[in-house]
Amino acid sequence: MAWAYLARVAEPPCAAVIALVDAIGPVDAASAIRRRSVPDGFGAVLPATAARHDADCATADLDAAAAVGARLVTRSDAEWPAWSLLALSQADTAARGGAPLALWVRGPARLDELVTDSVALIGSRAASPYGAHVTGLLAAGLAGEGFTVISGGAFGVDGAAHKAVVRSGGVTAAVMACGIDRDYPAAHSALLGEIARTGAVISEYPPGTTAARHRFLTRNRLVASLSGGTVVVEAGRRSGAANTAAWARKLGRPLGAVPGPVTSATSVGCHRMIADGLAVLVSDVASVVALVRPDGGGDVGRGRTKPTDGLSEDELRVHDAIPARGGVTIEEIAFAAGLEIGAARTALARLEVGGLVENVAGQWRLASG
Amino acid sequence: MAWAYLARVAEPPCAAVIALVDAIGPVDAASAIRRRSVPDGFGAVLPATAARHDADCATADLDAAAAVGARLVTRSDAEWPAWSLLALSQADTAARGGAPLALWVRGPARLDELVTDSVALIGSRAASPYGAHVTGLLAAGLAGEGFTVISGGAFGVDGAAHKAVVRSGGVTAAVMACGIDRDYPAAHSALLGEIARTGAVISEYPPGTTAARHRFLTRNRLVASLSGGTVVVEAGRRSGAANTAAWARKLGRPLGAVPGPVTSATSVGCHRMIADGLAVLVSDVASVVALVRPDGGGDVGRGRTKPTDGLSEDELRVHDAIPARGGVTIEEIAFAAGLEIGAARTALARLEVGGLVENVAGQWRLASG
Structure with missing residues (x-):
């Protein structure tokens, strides 16, 4: 009850309320705010809670959440994704939106598990058919690799990402700029229900809160911070995705962007x-995995754990220049690789020693092993 | 006559022959090679010229060139693009293809003028419709900015680049892997004629030389070195364009690449x-110009010589967030810019002082001046 009261009493995020809770616990903090009497040094709490301190909606909020199968996850809960949110508390980011006090979560996914391998796919609400298609490919592919796909539940790239994951049986999370009981946009009502069935619809805002412009900006920092990396699939010149992208960079998270036709305004x-x-x-699932797992840990990253690991540039080019089937001459290899004959010969010799290629009747081919 | 003899007597590029010419001049060099008696220290000339030293085609080559309106431009000529070719003579590049001894040139353009503002547009022979379209836009746009567009005369990106420049009345140069009198590919015969009418068809190889695989690699270094920068418009995984691109980098020239759909094999x-x-x-003409003229010198580069020069990131974002016509509130600006209200207010104040925006009846708009 105290947490639910605190989650609404100031417009989130409110660093002053969090500091008070950290100092004296949620029950005493709620009581102090109600009584308008806070300990020395916490004076900033009073103006932040002036408007709402005597409207206690805690029971109603918890009931409204329960009605849609949602719960309130707080900083004191075991599933709190503290590590992911840590960067939000750091000095240079806190000023523009610190860590949340609590998150309303609709769906079975545990927050700490959800964020362990997660990627945000974001982009234009007015995605092109190309953007929607690529979003679907990436989302389904990342889900297949065990990643949670995080987005904002909106039209365009967000919706395409959530839909593809739901269809592929993966886990996806929508971080909302309104309450978890408001289906925004309304046309995504069924989709949000699907997301909540297996993943999570998440919001920092109490039930019933309507989407408002400033809340999208505040929400964006959560998308970036709950994700191991952020990928912008499509964005026009002034896309809101730029704000989430800026958060990812500010938080030190990897940021990727998908190219598209230079003739397309949404790229x-x-x-x-x-x-x-x-x-x-x-450009593909492998490159996104490589972006968010730079130390490896997957077998999808380009060249990782492949037999061609550790090859020099020339050797890789020569290896690439040999077709999957059939043999080619050294001249053909040198040409395809863009190398002088001598350099191609040197590389071939090394590849042959390494067991990657073989010479059969004067023609080079990939080793049958 | 001596230069024409020397231009054929060794397969170009031949650093040994160039060194001999530099030391004793073309007439004595030709004579020494014919007599198989070269000065001490130039012994490498003999094996390089063994096969062709007694077949003197100089007259025939000059006649064949004249027949197609071509001339032989040598290292001693005033129009020799010595500065562009200098990097080819440096130690680490000379081993893989040094400077040319001479170039056969078909067309009215002077080589030194041709290379002054030049960009190579290269890419896949099997360009997609998208690639051909973008090549045409870039080529015509660069020609309109006064650039020579250099390419290799091949199908695909090369052809699209040359054609667009010819149509727009600009200057384009095709650097060939065969003699300037061989129309290769044959289907580009008319196009090569058009190029030669206003620009230049250029080759290091004597008239009559047929295109051969190793000559494409050798030719690629000339495309890169004669150009102020190289742009790859489309390239598949193993495109020959990668070789020209590698040359551009090796020569320290700017290298650009055009993105495309991630679903396209040619990107x-x-x-x-x-x-x-x-x-x-x-992604456009302006970004190519900015690539090859990093110090400015044009009014096409992004933001260059614009009133928004010198603005901070926040100020630029706020400026971008104000529509070309009509006024908007600070809240709308902050949202579109992805900034907090306070940051937007600060930026607006600076922009107002700078005369870029004005506040009319509580709404912000771009300054009418």
């Missing part, structure tokens, strides 16, 4: 992020 | 170059 933001060195170009 | 090479940090993502 302009992605291209700019890549060209400006803010985002890494990602 | 895989471009995406890989960008993701690996080998190429800069370029």
Whole structure:
């Protein structure tokens, strides 16, 4: 009851309330706020809670949450994703939206498990058919690799991501700018129900809260912080996705962007992020996995745990220049690899010693093993 | 006559012959090679010229060139693009293809003027419709900015680049892997004629030389070195364009790559170059100009010589968030810019002082001036 009261008494995020709770516990904090009498040093709590301190909706909020199968997860709960949210508490980020006090969660997924291997797929609400298609490919592929796909439940890229994961039987989480009992947008009512059935619909805002512009910005920081990395699939010149992307960078999380046709307005933001060195170009599931798991830990990353590991640039090019079936001459290899004959010969010799290629009747082919 | 003899007597590029010419001049060099008697220290010339030293085709070559309106431009000529080719003579590149001794040039363009503002547009022979379209946009746009567009005269991206420049009345140069009198590919015969009418068809190989695989690799270094920068518009996983791109990097020239749909096989090479940090993502004429003229010198580069020069990131975002017509509230601006209200207010104040925005009846708009 105290947590539910505290979760509504100030517009989240409110660092002052969190500091008070950390100092004297939620029950005493709720009581102090109600009585308008807080310990020395916590004076900032009073103006932040002035408007709502005497409207206690705790019971109603918990009932409303229960009615849609949701629960309140707090900073004191075992499943609290403290590690993911840690960066939000750091000095330079806290000023623009610190860690949340609590999160309303609708769905069976545990927050700490949800964030363990997670990627945010975000982008334009007005996604192009290309953007929606690529979002679906990435979302289903990442779900297949065991990742939680996190997004914002909106039209466009968000919706395409959630839908593809739901269809593929994976886990997806929608972080909302409104209460977990408000289906926003309304047309996503059924989709949000599906997400909540196996994953999680998450919000920092109490039940009944309506989506408002400033809440999207506040919500964006949660999308970025709950995810191991963020990928912008499509974004126009002034997309809101740029804000989530900026949060990912501020929090030190990997940021990727998917390229598209340079003739497409919905790829302009992605291209700019890549060209400006803010985002890494990602083009498929493997490159996203490599982005968020730079130390490996998967067998999807490019070249990782492959027999071609550790090859030099020339050797890789020569290896790539040999077709999967059949043999080719050294001249054909040198040409395809863009190497001088001598360099190709050196690389072939090393690859042969390494057992990767073999010479059969004067033609080079990939080793049958 | 001596230069024409020397241009054929060894398969180009031949550093030994160039060294001899530099030491004793072309007439004595030709004579020494014919007599098989070279000065001490130039012994490498003999094996390189063994096969062709007694077949003097100089007259025939000059006649064949003249027949197609071509001339032989040598290292001693005023129009020799010595500065562009300098990097080819440096130790680490010379081993894989040094500077040329001479170039056969068909067309009115002077080589030194041709290379002054030049960009190579290269890519897959099997360009997609998207690739051909974007190539045309870039080529015509660069020609309109006064750039020479250099390519290899091949099908696909090369052809689309040349064609767009010819149509737009600009100057384009095709660097060939065969003699300037061989129309290769044959289907580009008319196009090569058009290129030669206003620009240049260029080759290091004597008239009559047929295209051969190793000559494409050798030719690629000339495309890269004659250009102020190279842009790969489309390239598959094993495109020959990767070789030209590698030359551009080796020569210290800017390298750009155009992104495309991640679902397109002909963009895989471009995406890989960008993701690996080998190429800069370029998406339009302005970004190509910015690539090859990093110090400015044009008014096309992004933001260059614009009133928004020198703005901070926040100020730019706020400026971008204000529509071209009509006013918006600070809340709308903060949302579109992905900024807190306070940060947006600070940026607006600075923009107002700078005369870029104005506040009319509580709404912000771009300054009418």
